[in-house]
Amino acid sequence: MKDDRRKQPSLAARLKYLDDAIDLARGRAPESVIEATDALIERAGERLSIAGEHTVVALAGATGSGKSSTLNAVTGTQLATAGVTRPTTSEAMAVSWGTELPAELLDWLGVRRRHLIATGDGALRDLVLLDLPDHDSTEVAHRLTVDRLVEQVDMMVWIVDPQKYADAALHDGYLKPLASHADIMVVVLNQADRLTPDARAAALADLRRLLDSEGLGAVRVLAMSAVTGEGVPEFRAVLEAAARAKAASRMRFAADVTRQAGLLAGELGSGPIPVLDEASLEGVYASMAQAASVPVVVDGVRDAWQHRGALATGWPMVSWVKRLKPDPLKRLRMGLAPTALSPTEVSRTSLPKATSVQRAKLDASVRGVIETATAGLPRGWADRIRAVARGNDARVIDRLDRAVASTDLKMDAGHGWWIVVTILQWLLFAALVAGGVWLLLPALLALAQVPVELPLLLWFGWPAQLVLVAGGVAGGVLVALLSRVFVNAGAAVKARSARRALMTSVTEVADEEIVEPVRAELERLAAAREAVAKAR
Template sequence: MSAADTSLAGRVRALAAAVQAADGRSDAKVVTDARAVVERAGERVAFSGGWTVVALAGATGSGKSSLFNAVTGTELARVAVRRPTTAKPMAVSWGTELPHELLDWLDVTGRHLVPSGPHELSDLVLLDLPDHDSTEVSHRLAVDRIVQLVDALIWVVDPQKYADAALHEGYLRRLAPYAEVMMVVLNQADRLAPEALDTCLSDLRRLLDAEGLGATPIMAVSALHGSGIPELREALARTVANKQAMTRRLSADVTVAAGALAADLGTAAVPDLDERLQRQVVGALGAAAGVPVVVDGVRRAWRKRGTAATGWPFVTWLQRLRPDPLKRLRLDLTPGDHSPTDVNRTSLPKASAVQRARADQGLRELADRASAGLPRGWATSVRDAADGRRSVLLDRLDVAIAGTELEVRKGTWWWRLFGLLQWLLIAAVLAGAGWLLANPLLLGLGAPPLPSVRWYGIPAGTWLLVGGVLAGLLLGVLGRALVEVGANAHAAHARRRLEESVRTVVAEEVFEPVDAELARYRLARERVAEATRS
């Protein structure tokens, strides 16, 4: 395989990858045309076998069929006064066999073999096409189809209609990228005097150059008298011997398709999702999903549980009668709190109108930023990726919040210490009260009293009773202060954990799909750039 063939194969693969990436996002016609080029290139290379396909195309009365007969040395093309004379494409090849599979692909049924040994035109398939200006629609469609498939084109013109708009505007101008695989032959040169012929050729050259066909050679021939025919056969022989017509034609196809796709993709900078914007979206969706409510629930639950564990037992028993803030939200439940058929979901209140508006605004801003400067189809796909799974997103956020470990169930070690001290102080209070009440009871029963113990003139029972109450209350106040500090710290920790859970879900449902679309857009542009490089 030559270097040109290797380069073409790589460009076709790059174009195929660009088509796959752009499918459903770029202009449908542009993508369809590019896909057709990829398919056509693969099919044409598979049928190659060293054959070069050249087509003769021209207008009615240009003498195209006569020229075909002159070049092939046959009378296969029907020449008549009635026009058009060529109804269907016809093929001629030299050698010992016809390339039937290639002709099947070209859908050319008229096939003729010129038997010969090794020959300068042995690997040539020469086609005679219907007139491109025929009044028969089927003729014009056949020309348009074959023009897209052949390796090289010879446009046959005559002195009267060489500047015809049907040829120049309908074909030559739009085929400018294929200038290197085309030739324009001025037939019926015998009708012009030498000076008139030079003028005609100069004017034809000027027209072609103005249309971007400076690389397209021109030649004057006379099919009737045979002048210029040997030179035309020699040009065909060089094209066949060079073995590059197919590669250059397919390369031009890839260049045209890749150029159209590149124009559709644009050249604007590819947007990116910056961290600040992601934080805003996570915050807005977290608020809509109930993160502030859960954080407040963690704070109040820690406060309630801590106060109940460390406060004065004569007062804190009332705390135990109040409902737990987190369990009311169906959060931080123990396995026993669930029924066997429960799904791990919350009972968070629905987002307020303000919260929903913030969430919608965050998603819109994300979509707008991520799609800024993109072509319409790509911008739509980015917006769909950002907002296309909203119902699933909100459902997953609820489940993620329900599954976040809030770390408030176990409390902390000093709660148990304070609780033990409180019960010891309760024991002291009970002992003091019992001591103070015991002697009157014993005297009433006629029993000896307990020994009197005083400290600073105050009975020990009083010290135990009053001291236990005061110490318990003071310990409860200290515990409440420490619980409040812990409640705020755990609320902040819970917020971070919840935001991590929210971010994980939002990343999977929003950021990653948007990033995937942007990566797909980058890939399409990169592959188009590869396909464009010849």
């Protein structure tokens, strides 16, 4: 058991965990819980920083319960005015044992009426006993004072009388809400001298039963008569034990932390935290790709590769016609080098804008992610996830266009062989031209009446000039047809590569604008739950 206690975090550590938890939950948990937790941390910090080891015990109760008589009986003085002559002020009164008044502590408590009972190393040394106003007073100021000090004192003693010990105002307003503080509360049945032994035993038994039913089983119950002195020594012994232990303040704040952490834990929920896996995100990525016209760009890459390949490897006699057609990628303003843009121009595409159908699909896929991410989460956190997931709707399409425009489609790589084919085609074209001129040269010389007889050259029995013309035509067409096969195959490869690159760009936008903000909120919730668990 001792080993288990040593493993428990200190009060300072628990307060730090609680502070971390509310920082994580701020803006997501109800503001009332956040404010109450902030107030507790501030109150604990102030109280624990006050010098000295005083224990503050408050005597609280209803009108006529005998709080003031109890204080006089314990102190052996007549400092508190009881009965009908009791002042109507809302101020509490403090009695302190020791060599000097704990002024700093009493100032923090806001108690101006204070008395010192000089004592050396007596059993009640460093005890501060407060006499509070009536918690059922018709004066609002009285009740406010009680409510404030109940949150500040180290130990609570509730003085009840035989007629009103079951009063709902006490049990519902104070005892039940403080069930987590049962270890530092005592209920004293005063005016016991007015009851017969049997009636007293019955009243104590009923009071005990009532407290147990309210989760206050750890609260000590005493019987006392401030008038006859019966039970006063036993009650005084309880105060002496609290003064000697000097642990009431830490026990009080430990109970406060437990209670407040429990309230915060209730707001954070306890169900499993959703996980956004790849399967749940496929719809978003796919719908974003459609909205960003990725299929159009992929088709453009395929067509552009085929267009450029045909220009480079086609037969020069007909490939020039293709130059009259615009480049499919340049028409989309894709794959432009920086030098192709003016110095003040932003890199934009000419892709078709997302249609209403595409936007609707994108919206539906985002809603699907939100539903997955918020399943079983507390309302505050679910609302926050919806806000971060939809907060960038206005700029998502613009960012997608920029991402697509800036994607490296690698259109300048993989076509080195085109140069060889281009040279070969021009050599074949040169052979065609040379053969054609050779064929026409005799006629031209005859027209010019130039008496020159050209030599006859044969190649495998065919005139060389005819071989050059036929070889130039046949070779050019054959090379063009074979090149087209390889160009088309390369176009398919380029299209697949472009799709992967474009999907990477689209995924990055989706992750930055939607997925990562949502995951950050889920991780924040997990961290808040962990901090609360440590604080409890």
